[in-house]
Amino acid sequence: MAKVHINQILSLVNIKYPLGLQGKDSNTLEKRKNFGKTTSKYKLDDNGRLCINNPLNKNDEKNIYYRIPLNHEKNNIINDIHIKNNHFGRDNVYHYMINEKWYYYGMVNDISYIIK
Secondary structure, three states: OEOOOHHHHHHHOOOOOOHHHOOOOHHHHHHHHHHHHHHOOEEEOOOOOEEEEOOOOOHHHOOOEEEOOOHHHHHHHHHHHHHHOOOOOHHHHHHHHHHOOEOOOOHHHHHHHHOO
């Protein structure tokens, strides 16, 4: 998995530094450094997919990366898992997605909404 710079990640989603981090003064540069630490847990895999390192804060998964689905893929992934596995409930779909190394913030809410 290739290590990427924060600017590469920001360019993937077509944004720049947040407005408060666009200046050149020393206070802003320090804030940028902290912003970079936050984003250092994101990487691109060999296929160019954005991944997050250990989002569940498990001690035994320090270097395990989870794939982040694109917005248009989320519903399809959840529906496929739900249907292919005999209409799993919310918790089972969630655990299956985690086992398949898919993760994004708000995933449980999306699963609940989609499989109602």
